[in-house]
Amino acid sequence: MKTRDKIDISNLSKLWIFILLLAVLVGCSDDEGVAEAPYFSIEENPIGLSVDVNGLTQSYVVRSNQPWEVIAQSEGNWVKAFPNKGNDDGIFKFIVEENDTFEARVINFAFLVNGTEQPALFRINQEANVPFINVQNADAGIAVPSVGGDFQINLNANVDWSYQITNGQWISELEIGETFIKLSAEKNKGTERVATLTVKSANYPTLTKNIAITQSDGSIVLEEYFDWLTYGSTIFYTTSGEKRMDSWTDDELNRGWSSTPNTNSSNQQVVYARTGFVKLGKTGYGGDLISPKFSILDEETNVKVTFKAVPYQTKKGTQDDNLLKVGVVGPGTPSAEAFTIGNWPDYSTDPECIAIWQAPSATYTFTITGATSETQLRLLGGDFTLAGVGKGKNRIFIDDIKVEIIE
Numbered sequence: 001m002k003t004r005d006k007i008d009i010s011n012l013s014k015l016w017i018f019i020l021l022l023a024v025l026v027g028c029s030d031d032e033g034v035a036e037a038p039y040f041s042i043e044e045n046p047i048g049l050s051v052d053v054n055g056l057t058q059s060y061v062v063r064s065n066q067p068w069e070v071i072a073q074s075e076g077n078w079v080k081a082f083p084n085k086g087n088d089d090g091i092f093k094f095i096v097e098e099n100d101t102f103e104a105r106v107i108n109f110a111f112l113v114n115g116t117e118q119p120a121l122f123r124i125n126q127e128a129n130v131p132f133i134n135v136q137n138a139d140a141g142i143a144v145p146s147v148g149g150d151f152q153i154n155l156n157a158n159v160d161w162s163y164q165i166t167n168g169q170w171i172s173e174l175e176i177g178e179t180f181i182k183l184s185a186e187k188n189k190g191t192e193r194v195a196t197l198t199v200k201s202a203n204y205p206t207l208t209k210n211i212a213i214t215q216s217d218g219s220i221v222l223e224e225y226f227d228w229l230t231y232g233s234t235i236f237y238t239t240s241g242e243k244r245m246d247s248w249t250d251d252e253l254n255r256g257w258s259s260t261p262n263t264n265s266s267n268q269q270v271v272y273a274r275t276g277f278v279k280l281g282k283t284g285y286g287g288d289l290i291s292p293k294f295s296i297l298d299e300e301t302n303v304k305v306t307f308k309a310v311p312y313q314t315k316k317g318t319q320d321d322n323l324l325k326v327g328v329v330g331p332g333t334p335s336a337e338a339f340t341i342g343n344w345p346d347y348s349t350d351p352e353c354i355a356i357w358q359a360p361s362a363t364y365t366f367t368i369t370g371a372t373s374e375t376q377l378r379l380l381g382g383d384f385t386l387a388g389v390g391k392g393k394n395r396i397f398i399d400d401i402k403v404e405i406i407e
Helices: 002-034
Strands: 040-042 048-051 056-064 068-072 079-082 090-096 105-113 122-126 133-135 142-144 149-157 162-166 171-176 180-185 193-200 209-215 220-224 271-273 278-280 288-290 301-311 323-329 338-340 363-371 376-381 396-405
Touching (some): 040 105, 048 090, 068 079, 090 122, 149 193, 278 376, 323 363, 376 396
Parallel strands (some): 048 122, 142 209
Antiparallel strands (some): 040 056, 068 105, 079 090, 105 122, 133 149, 149 180, 162 193, 171 180, 193 209, 220 396, 271 278, 278 396, 288 376, 301 363, 323 376
């Protein structure tokens, strides 16, 4: 009995060992069966990229379950891959810089997957640039007031350049940079005068640009078209985007225009910049526009003031009050105290509010007797406080202000 029992136990142990080994083998076989096959691809299978002189950034999506890397096949710091490596699915970009050379350029990139280079290369071509000199307002020319002062000509070029001025003894250089020429004009006491500024390149003579610089005659005390204001819309009832004077840039404020802070409206300067003109006032509060001083005047002088004005009207036709008070800050006596601005806009025939400025009815004139170099023009829409006054709104649009000496 003892011998038989021992044999049974031994056989049982061998059976359990066999079962365990079989389970391990089956488990290993199952693991190998579900292992994911390696893969690598770029969505849409691009093989290259053509880029113009401006450069660009182009993104690509990688699908992979392995480490990958993007490798340039030659030197070229004008393009880079970022990031240039990853482990699985991901996104990378080719960042191509602007080509400021006059030669086309090309570079190839390879893709390494698990350290193995893929058979296809990715080719990037970029166009050659062409020589250029661009001068801002070259066709329109530069207008300089008779009082003189500093002005700037902006330009950009990808070649070496120089400039000269013909018939411009009254113009002097203040500063020259890579993208600008800053000049200063003397006060003009005579008739209108014109100088020509020429920008040229010794290596590319066909790129020569000529710009007329015209200075108003000495009888023009002040001339302002507000073409340096580019806020909001030309459409009167579209108020989004307009910019109140106390938020203007330093360059804009340095042109000398100002406004009295309205103490009843948190000391705001209630004058708004639009595209090429200004708006006086807002609901409940008026705003005044004060010009630079008539610094060109050497003695007491009589002058004529001409300006354009349009009253405010909503899109549906609701009209503001339309009183514009005129006057001066400093010496001088105006020939009028106020105008009723009655040239109402017609949005059906002039939806962009452009033609109305050209109509004779938009122009108003008065004189100032005894103006001096300390005199300033002042225009006020209604009054500073309008609550309970008429309709409570007296917004006026102003443009094209001119002050000239009269006999």
